[in-house]
Amino acid sequence: KLTAGKIAVAGTTEQLTGFDDGVAFNYNMAAGATSVSVAFDEKVTGPAVGLNIQPMDAAASYGWPETLKSVKITSIVFVARAGAIYPAAGASKPTPKPTVAPEFESSEFKYDGLDQNWIDKNIDPEKPVVALSFDDGPGGYTGFVDNGMKIQKALTAAGAHATFFYIGAHIEHDEDSRNEVLAAKEAGFEVANHSYDSNGLNSVGPEVIKEKIAKTDALLSEITGYKHFLFRAPNVAYSQAMYAVIEKPFIDVSIWSQDYQDKTTKDDLVNNVINNLKDGGIINMHSVHDKTAEAVPEILEQCKDKGYQVVSVSELFAIKGKKLMTGVKYNNAE
Structure with a gap:
C-alpha cells in the first residue's frame, strides 16, 4: 500500500507536468486508511486549473515506485477555509501572492573552481x-573512502571531470573524508x-534547511577555499521552502545509473548510463x-567510444553557454 505522496496545484495549463511547477505539498497516509487530507492553508491564491498527484512509497521520496501497477483515486473533495468570502461575479480579482516568498533574488551562479582554460x-x-x-561521498566516514579515490583515479586517467x-x-x-574532498x-x-x-x-522548516546547507558549505569552504557550491537535494526531493531559502542552483538528474538499488549489478548500471546518453545530460551515480x-x-x-566528452556540471553549462541561476532546478543543459 502506498502511504505517502505529493500533490501540486497548477496555475496554468503549462504547469501540470512537475510538482515543483505549481504549489506542492507532501502528505502521509496512515496504514489502513482510505483517505488523506492535505491542508493548503493560505499558501494557495489566485486561479488554479489542475492537480498533479503522485503517490509513492513512504521510504522513497522521489519518482514512481517500481512496484506500482495502478493508482485509483476515487474522489477529491475541496473544502473552503472557515470564514472564506468569495467575490461576486464580475468583481475584481485579488492579485495572486507567491506561495513562499524567496529570501533572495535569483542571480547567476559561478563555481569558484571553474577552469575555462581546461575547457x-x-x-x-x-x-x-x-x-x-x-x-x-566522501566515503571515509562510512568506510568506503577507497571507492571515491578509485573513481577519482579513473577520471584522471580518462581525462574526464565530474561533480x-x-x-x-x-x-x-573524518580525516580520510577531508582528504578525499581535497583530492577532488x-x-x-x-x-x-x-x-x-x-x-x-x-x-522540514526553513531554519533547519538553512542550518544544514550552511554547515556543509562551511565544511567544504574550509577544505577547498571556495565559497560557492552547487546543490543536490537528498533523495532528489524538493519543497517550496527549499526553493525559498537555498540560494544555489538545484541540480537534478536526467540519466539514472540506479546504482543505489541492491539488485543493480555493475553491468546493469553501465547499461543504464550508456543506453541513455544524451548531449547535455546529467548522470547520477554514488561514489560509496x-x-x-x-x-x-x-x-x-x-x-569516449560513442564520442561523448565527460565533464562536471558547471563545466557542462559553461560549454553549452547556459547560465546556472540560483533557486532554479536543472536536470540537463539542453
Missing part, C-alpha cells in the same frame, strides 16, 4: 558532452553540497558503492 584545451564544443555526478556532491556529516570528523578539488573536479546528512529537506567504482572506467571508455 578550452580539452573540450570540443561541437561534440556531445555529458556531466557525470556522484552523490553521498561530487558531498554530505557534510561525512566530512566533519586539486584534481580539478567540482565539489558540491549534498546537505549535512541524508535526511530529506523537503519535510563498490560496483560503481568498478563500473566507472568502463563507462568512461564507452562514452
Whole structure:
C-alpha cells in the first residue's frame, strides 16, 4: 500500500507536468486508511486549473515506485477555509501572492573552481558532452573512502571531470573524508553540497534547511577555499521552502545509473548510463558503492567510444553557454 505522496496545484495549463511547477505539498497516509487530507492553508491564491498527484512509497521520496501497477483515486473533495468570502461575479480579482516568498533574488551562479582554460584545451564544443555526478561521498566516514579515490583515479586517467556532491556529516570528523574532498578539488573536479546528512529537506522548516546547507558549505569552504557550491537535494526531493531559502542552483538528474538499488549489478548500471546518453545530460551515480567504482572506467571508455566528452556540471553549462541561476532546478543543459 502506498502511504505517502505529493500533490501540486497548477496555475496554468503549462504547469501540470512537475510538482515543483505549481504549489506542492507532501502528505502521509496512515496504514489502513482510505483517505488523506492535505491542508493548503493560505499558501494557495489566485486561479488554479489542475492537480498533479503522485503517490509513492513512504521510504522513497522521489519518482514512481517500481512496484506500482495502478493508482485509483476515487474522489477529491475541496473544502473552503472557515470564514472564506468569495467575490461576486464580475468583481475584481485579488492579485495572486507567491506561495513562499524567496529570501533572495535569483542571480547567476559561478563555481569558484571553474577552469575555462581546461575547457578550452580539452573540450570540443561541437561534440556531445555529458556531466557525470556522484552523490553521498566522501566515503571515509562510512568506510568506503577507497571507492571515491578509485573513481577519482579513473577520471584522471580518462581525462574526464565530474561533480561530487558531498554530505557534510561525512566530512566533519573524518580525516580520510577531508582528504578525499581535497583530492577532488586539486584534481580539478567540482565539489558540491549534498546537505549535512541524508535526511530529506523537503519535510522540514526553513531554519533547519538553512542550518544544514550552511554547515556543509562551511565544511567544504574550509577544505577547498571556495565559497560557492552547487546543490543536490537528498533523495532528489524538493519543497517550496527549499526553493525559498537555498540560494544555489538545484541540480537534478536526467540519466539514472540506479546504482543505489541492491539488485543493480555493475553491468546493469553501465547499461543504464550508456543506453541513455544524451548531449547535455546529467548522470547520477554514488561514489560509496563498490560496483560503481568498478563500473566507472568502463563507462568512461564507452562514452569516449560513442564520442561523448565527460565533464562536471558547471563545466557542462559553461560549454553549452547556459547560465546556472540560483533557486532554479536543472536536470540537463539542453
